Amino acid sequence: MSDLQQLYQTIILEHAKARHGAVDLTPLADAIAIGTASGLRVAESHQINTTCGDEVTLRVSIDAETVTDLVWTGEGCSISQASASILTDTLRGLSTTEARALLDNFREMLRSRGKIEPDEQVLGDAAAFGGVSRYPARVKCAMLPWVAFEAALIDAESR
Amino acid sequence: MTSFAPSSAISPAHAAQHPKLAPLTNIDVERIRNDFPVLHQTVNGHPLVYLDSGATSQNPISVMEAEQEYYEQRNAAVHRGAHTLAVEATEGFEAARDKVAAFVGAETDEIVWTSNATEAINLLAYSFSNASLGLGGPAARRFSLGAGDEIVVTEMEHHANLIPWQQLAQRTGATLRFIPVLDDGSLDLLAAADIVGQHTKLLAFTHGSNVTGTINPVADLVALARKVGALVVLDACQTVPHLPVDVKALDVDFAVFSGHKMLGPTGIGALYGRAELLADMPPFLTGGSMITTVDMHTAEFLAPPQRFEAGTQRISQAIALAAAVDYLSETGMDRVAAWEAQLGQRLVAGVAEISGVRLLGPGLGVERLGLAAVDVAGVHAHDVGQFLDDAGIAVRVGHHCAQPLHRRLGVTASTRASTYLYNTTDEVDLFLATLAEVAPFFGVKP
Numbered sequence: 158m159s160d161l162q163q164l165y166q167t168i169i170l171e172h173a174k175a176r177h178g179a180v181d182l183t184p185l186a187d188a189i190a191i192g193t194a195s196g197l198r199v200a201e202s203h204q205i206n207t208t209c210g211d212e213v214t215l216r217v218s219i220d221a222e223t224v225t226d227l228v229w230t231g232e233g234c235s236i237s238q239a240s241a242s243i244l245t246d247t248l249r250g251l252s253t254t255e256a257r258a259l260l261d262n263f264r265e266m267l268r269s270r271g272k273i274e275p276d277e278q279v280l281g282d283a284a285a286f287g288g289v290s291r292y293p294a295r296v297k298c299a300m301l302p303w304v305a306f307e308a309a310l311i312d313a314e315s316r
Numbered sequence: 317m318t319s320f321a322p323s324s325a326i327s328p329a330h331a332a333q334h335p336k337l338a339p340l341t342n343i344d345v346e347r348i349r350n351d352f353p354v355l356h357q358t359v360n361g362h363p364l365v366y367l368d369s370g371a372t373s374q375n376p377i378s379v380m381e382a383e384q385e386y387y388e389q390r391n392a393a394v395h396r397g398a399h400t401l402a403v404e405a406t407e408g409f410e411a412a413r414d415k416v417a418a419f420v421g422a423e424t425d426e427i428v429w430t431s432n433a434t435e436a437i438n439l440l441a442y443s444f445s446n447a448s449l450g451l452g453g454p455a456a457r458r459f460s461l462g463a464g465d466e467i468v469v470t471e472m473e474h475h476a477n478l479i480p481w482q483q484l485a486q487r488t489g490a491t492l493r494f495i496p497v498l499d500d501g502s503l504d505l506l507a508a509a510d511i512v513g514q515h516t517k518l519l520a521f522t523h524g525s526n527v528t529g530t531i532n533p534v535a536d537l538v539a540l541a542r543k544v545g546a547l548v549v550l551d552a553c554q555t556v557p558h559l560p561v562d563v564k565a566l567d568v569d570f571a572v573f574s575g576h577k578m579l580g581p582t583g584i585g586a587l588y589g590r591a592e593l594l595a596d597m598p599p600f601l602t603g604g605s606m607i608t609t610v611d612m613h614t615a616e617f618l619a620p621p622q623r624f625e626a627g628t629q630r631i632s633q634a635i636a637l638a639a640a641v642d643y644l645s646e647t648g649m650d651r652v653a654a655w656e657a658q659l660g661q662r663l664v665a666g667v668a669e670i671s672g673v674r675l676l677g678p679g680l681g682v683e684r685l686g687l688a689a690v691d692v693a694g695v696h697a698h699d700v701g702q703f704l705d706d707a708g709i710a711v712r713v714g715h716h717c718a719q720p721l722h723r724r725l726g727v728t729a730s731t732r733a734s735t736y737l738y739n740t741t742d743e744v745d746l747f748l749a750t751l752a753e754v755a756p757f758f759g760v761k762p
Contacts, residue, residue, distance in 0.1 A: 160360075161706040161757075165699075170759055209698045209714045210729055232728060234698035235758065298698065 163288030178245030362708025370734030421562035452598030501528030528677025584633035656686030
C-alpha cells in the first residue's frame, strides 16, 4: 500500500461519505431542555481548523457516567469528516472515563509521526487514522472532532 | 465600459526594455530554471512541480547572493552613523529603492518600504485613522473619515485588502461598502457605478484576483473614483510580479506589493503613494529614524518616505528585492506576462476537459493571470492538494485568504495552481493529468 493509500484507507473514504452521526443540529437550548427532562446533560463545541477552514460542531449527551449520544454537523476534508463519523461510532456508549482514555490514546498515536502503531484493540476503527500521523499537516484534520468532543464533554460535566 | 488590456499599463520603460528578445519558450524556461536551486529536487519520489507562486515565489541565485553579499561585505544600520560601512549600506538600501521605484514607474521618494503588502495597507489605514483623529493637522484632513463617509472595496479582495478597511470603518464610524462579483468572477461594474458616489472617500481594489485570476479594469474604476474625488488604493500583489505595471499610467493614488511574490525574500514589501499625498499623511509607526527634532512632548517628522520607516529597516531584504527586480527586468516583464498568459490559458483549456472539475473565474480565451483555482466535485480541496502533493505537485488549497469571494462563488475552498516564469508547459500538463486522477482515487463518479 502506498503512503497515500495508507492515509486514505478505504474505511476512511467510506466514513467520509457515510458520515455517521451527522445531522442538522436542533437549537442547543432545545436539546439541553429535552436532555434535562430525561436526566441527561447536553453540551456542544464548535471547532475550526484555521489552516483550511474545516469546521465541526459536535454535541455530546451524558448521563451520570456514560456518553449516551453524539451528533455533529460540519464540513471539510475527508479526514476530518471520517474522523467525526468514526468518533461517534467509537465513543457512543462508553463511560466518560473510557472515552477520555481512548481520546488520549488516539491523540498520542496521531502526534507520534508514525512511531506509534495504532492499537486496534483500543481504538477500533479509529486505528485507521494511523497513516495520518505520518502527515503532520493533516493531524489537525483528524483531531478536529476529537478536540470538539473533549471541550463539549467538559462543558456537559459542568452542567 | 471599456475593457481593460494590460498593454495600456505597460510603461514606456517596460515596453522598450527588450525590443529584440523573442517570446519565451520552454527552452528559455529550462535555462531560467537553472537559476532556481529549490526547483531541482524530488518531493515524495517525484520531481518537484512548484505551482504555488501566487502564495510565494522562489528565489534565483542572484537574489540569495545579493543578500549574502550584503551581510558579508556591507552590513550596517542605514541613515545613521558616518562610518564607511554605514554609508555603503545606506547607498545600497537607497539604490534598491530607486530600482524598485523605476520598476513600477514611480519616483524614488514615492516608494515606502514595508514588511509586506499587508503592512503597506495597514500603514494607509492607520495613517488615515490618525488623520481622522486630527493628527497631521489641516493638511491631513483630506484623509479624515467619519460617520457618513464611505470606504468601497470589492467582494473579490484578499483579506489583506478587506480587514484593514473594516477596522478603519469601525474606528472612524465610516461605512464599508463593496462592489459585488458576477458569476464569471468579474466585478459588477454597473453596480460599481452606483456604489461609488458622493460619500465615497476611498476605493480599494485588487489589480488581479489571487483566486479567479481576473484582471480588473483599473481605468474604469479609477474613473469612477475620480468623478467623486475618492482616493484609489490598488492591491498589486498579483500583478507587479507577473505583468508590466506602471502606477502612473494606471493613475492610482496608492499601490502595494510584496517582495516574496516577485522572486524576492520574505519580510519586504512596498507602498507606492503619490508624492503630494504621502507629504500630507501622518505617520503610522513612529520611533527612531523618522524624525527631525524631538523634545519630551512633541516630535517633528521627516519627509516621506522616511516618515513612514520607523526603526531599523529591512536592509538586506530591500537589496535582495532589487536583485529580483534586475532578474525580472533582464528577462523582460512583457515576456514574463506573455508566457504566463499562455500557461494560464493552457490551465483553463485543460481543466475544461476534466469532467467534474469546475474552474473559478474567467473561461477560455478571456484574459487572466497565469493561475487557475478549481473545485473538484465531491472531493475537498485539502484532499485534492494531498493527492497532488503525493505526485510532487505543490499547489495552494483552502480559501486563499478570500473567504467572501469563495462564498460568492458557492464553494468553501478551492485548489489553486499558480505559475511563474520558471514553470514549463509540461508542468502544467502534469498538473492537469494528475488532477484528472483525483476523483477516481476518491471514488467519486464524475
